[in-house]
Amino acid sequence: MTPESNQDETKTPSPEYIENLLRQLQPRPSPRFYRRIVKAPWKSRSTALMLRQFGLAAAALVMIITLGIVISPPLRAMARQWILLFLPDAQDQMELSIEQLDVQELYHYATPENFPYSVDQLSHLAGYPVSQPALLLPGMQLVGGRYEIKTLTTVLLYQGAGYNLFLSQRPIEAGQEYFSIGASAIVESISFGDIQGEYVAGGWVKRSGLPSTEPVPPTELHIQWDETLPQYTLRWQVHDFAYQLRSTGITGPQKDELITLAQTIR
Amino acid sequence: MTHSIHPLHDSTAFTELFEIHHLAVFRYTNALLGGSLHEAEDLTAETFLRAWKSRHRFEGDQNSALSWLLTIARHLVIDAARRKKVRQVDTSIADIDDWQPLHSQGHTPSAEHQAIHREQVALLFGILSTLPADRRELLVLRYILGWQVKQIASHLGMVENTASVYIHRAIEQIRRDWPSEDL
Numbered sequence: 016m017t018p019e020s021n022q023d024e025t026k027t028p029s030p031e032y033i034e035n036l037l038r039q040l041q042p043r044p045s046p047r048f049y050r051r052i053v054k055a056p057w058k059s060r061s062t063a064l065m066l067r068q069f070g071l072a073a074a075a076l077v078m079i080i081t082l083g084i085v086i087s088p089p090l091r092a093m094a095r096q097w098i099l100l101f102l103p104d105a106q107d108q109m110e111l112s113i114e115q116l117d118v119q120e121l122y123h124y125a126t127p128e129n130f131p132y133s134v135d136q137l138s139h140l141a142g143y144p145v146s147q148p149a150l151l152l153p154g155m156q157l158v159g160g161r162y163e164i165k166t167l168t169t170v171l172l173y174q175g176a177g178y179n180l181f182l183s184q185r186p187i188e189a190g191q192e193y194f195s196i197g198a199s200a201i202v203e204s205i206s207f208g209d210i211q212g213e214y215v216a217g218g219w220v221k222r223s224g225l226p227s228t229e230p231v232p233p234t235e236l237h238i239q240w241d242e243t244l245p246q247y248t249l250r251w252q253v254h255d256f257a258y259q260l261r262s263t264g265i266t267g268p269q270k271d272e273l274i275t276l277a278q279t280i281r
Numbered sequence: 282m283t284h285s286i287h288p289l290h291d292s293t294a295f296t297e298l299f300e301i302h303h304l305a306v307f308r309y310t311n312a313l314l315g316g317s318l319h320e321a322e323d324l325t326a327e328t329f330l331r332a333w334k335s336r337h338r339f340e341g342d343q344n345s346a347l348s349w350l351l352t353i354a355r356h357l358v359i360d361a362a363r364r365k366k367v368r369q370v371d372t373s374i375a376d377i378d379d380w381q382p383l384h385s386q387g388h389t390p391s392a393e394h395q396a397i398h399r400e401q402v403a404l405l406f407g408i409l410s411t412l413p414a415d416r417r418e419l420l421v422l423r424y425i426l427g428w429q430v431k432q433i434a435s436h437l438g439m440v441e442n443t444a445s446v447y448i449h450r451a452i453e454q455i456r457r458d459w460p461s462e463d464l
Contacts, residue, residue: 027456027457027459027461028455028456028459029456030449030452030453030456033405033452033455033456033459034424034452036401036402036405037405037420037423037424037425038424038425038427039398039402040308040311040312040316040402040405040424040425041308041425042307042308042311042316042318042321043304043307044303044304044307044318044321044322044325045318045319045322047319047322048307048322048325048326051322051326052299052303052326052329055299055326055329055330055333056292056330056333057292057295057296057299057329057333058292058296
């Protein structure tokens with residue numbers, strides 16, 4: 016509304032003009048005012064109260080979780096998995112009696128017949144959408160997938176020049192996975208985007224020095240952690256899923272390339 | 282019998298009270314003071330500080346909290362006026378420059394119109410300052426805070442029709458006092 020539109024013949028503003036002008040008087044305090052209010056007593060008490068309430072709530076939560084972990088074995092197992100993506104053993108050597116296990120659960124030879132499923136088939140079997148890298152490394156290709164029903168784990172096998180790459184994913188609620196590392200293994204904390212993960216190089220080998228994934232599965236193994244073994248593993252969790260990228264082979268992708276791949280997994 | 286929680290039972294509730302009402306209190310004091318921004322800021326802060334100190338004596342609900350705050354603010358404005366012992370408004374164009382008056386949606390006024398508007402606002406404050414304090418407050422509540430006449434009458438303890446008549450007369454007073462050459 017312009018002044019010109021509100022003047023009458025006697026040059027006296029109309030009541031509407033005055034009213035509109037009054038309605039436009041809507042100033043706001045300057046930043047100086049808000050800086051001053053920050054120090055107001057109700058502000059500081061409010062902040063202190065919130066901090067105190069938050070502190071109490073956090074302490075109670077920690078106590079409940081701690082008690083749960085101590086009392087409940089399943090919670091303890093889950094906690095270990097949340098806190099440590101890798102599970103270090105007490106020592107670098109151990110003996111595995113695998114007669115009580117399904118050997119195929121430990122050794123999935125990197126051959127197409129052991130990874131017979133497509134991604135769609137795997138998703139159907141697992142009941143959740145199976146993720147895969149949006150971009151592959153040069154020369155790398157998908158061989159196929161397998162499904163481990165006991166842990167609800169899907170594993171995709173990729174192969175490149177002289178290496179295998181396994182992408183495992185499973186819902187965390189499915190429980191602990193068979194994978195541990197030696198006590199001396201060096202675990203690096205990795206972060207990419209807002210995701211925290213862990214990386215470790217090395218793996219278990221037979222004491223004779225042969226990799227434990229030799230084609231003929233023995234019924235009893237004496238194995239030792241070897242940090243020089245060309246096996247590189249990256250683990251991380253997103254929401255309710257745990258992921259693992261593991262490459263085997265001298266030319267296999269190592270930390271940086273695994274992280275690059277992990278960032279593209281959709 | 283249902284007992285409601287005291288609206289200002291803790292600092293969090295008071296912080297919420299501040300967030301909701303501080304603009305209204307600021308605009309109220311600013312208009313009663315004749316447009317002095319910094320002084321209005323000081324009195325607004327002081328209003329809430331006094332309210333904080335006496336919050337346990339407040340017995341109303343959330344709806345009446347603003348009336349309570351404005352009552353405190355009114356006393357502070359009166360005290361400030363007594364201290365200054367001046368009746369002349371000292372609103373400067375610089376004060377008004379700090380404002381962001383409402384504009385028509387999607388329309389940015391030209392520099393010329395902005396200059397005219399600032400002059401008109403300064404003029405309006407000048408005339409407002411000549412009105413009796415109770416009439417000035419009626420206009421502030423009605424047009425700047427946007428209260429309904431019924432709400433104003435309740436707040437000031439007067440008959441609704443009387444409030445309406447006073448508002449009308451105050452507008453007419455401003456019209457009469459408006460210098461014709463300034464339009």
